[in-house]
Amino acid sequence: MGNLLKSVSQKVCNSRFENYSPAYALLYVMMIAPPRAFDIKHKESTHNGELASLPTYCVVSIELIVRVACVLILAAGIEMLLGNTLYETHRIDTFFCTVVAAGAIHSGTFYLIFNAGCASDISSSLLLLYRLVRNSCYAILAGFVSVVPVFIWRFDHELPPFSDGVAVQAYLCTAGFFLIAGLLEAKFASRLPLGGRIVKKTESPSPYSAGSTAIE
Numbered sequence: 001m002g003n004l005l006k007s008v009s010q011k012v013c014n015s016r017f018e019n020y021s022p023a024y025a026l027l028y029v030m031m032i033a034p035p036r037a038f039d040i041k042h043k044e045s046t047h048n049g050e051l052a053s054l055p056t057y058c059v060v061s062i063e064l065i066v067r068v069a070c071v072l073i074l075a076a077g078i079e080m081l082l083g084n085t086l087y088e089t090h091r092i093d094t095f096f097c098t099v100v101a102a103g104a105i106h107s108g109t110f111y112l113i114f115n116a117g118c119a120s121d122i123s124s125s126l127l128l129l130y131r132l133v134r135n136s137c138y139a140i141l142a143g144f145v146s147v148v149p150v151f152i153w154r155f156d157h158e159l160p161p162f163s164d165g166v167a168v169q170a171y172l173c174t175a176g177f178f179l180i181a182g183l184l185e186a187k188f189a190s191r192l193p194l195g196g197r198i199v200k201k202t203e204s205p206s207p208y209s210a211g212s213t214a215i216e
Contacts, residue, residue, distance in 0.1 A: 029070045031103025032141065034110050034134075037063045060111045067107075068100055090151055090161050095144050102137035109133040128186055135182025143175030 027033035037060040044051040044059075051059050075096040079087040087093070113122065113130045150167045154160070161167055 029067065029074070031067050031071060031099055031106070032138070035060065035063055035067075035107045037107075037111065038114070056115060057111070060107070064104060064107050067103065071096055071100055071103070098140060098144075102140050106134055106137045131186035131189060132183065135186050136179060139175050139179035139182050142178040143171040146170040146174035 024033055028036070037056065040063060041051065041056055041059045043049070051062070054062075075093065078092060082092070109130055113126050147167050147170055150170050151161050154163075154167075
């Protein structure tokens, strides 16, 4: 039994979203996955790209703008698919606004904390702060998952989506559960957070040194 649990644990650790391009790409576009500005800056500097001469905060800003634009395009596509009436009555715009807000907060926190230097040199309190912010953003978004079946059931029975507050209650319960789980994960997690290579700044124009530390 112990060997089985150890095997399952190893498979879970190896099955990170970065190992699956389609899944990670979707999470990245939806502003759920961590930003990749540091990797983008590194690759641009290596290949002398157009972004190589820009400071890191400009690359972060450009990346954030592109991701927000992708979410807005997706929102517009869903509105065209469902129609304006269904889109507005189910307040789908609220979901996408929340995605953008949570993604911006996550990206900003990620940049401010990990831009300070090598991940291994960042204090445990800052890592805890990042996990708390990240997991809170995830909890806010996770609450919307429970609303979907409520909407489907009420639509099938030709009932208004928010008439009796069931959808809101389902959201609050789910978000609250994931928030508590996220707080516990932030407190007891030992591994470094997922997302990008964070390396110590040097005097070189490239933000990466030969001894870069990858975040697993």
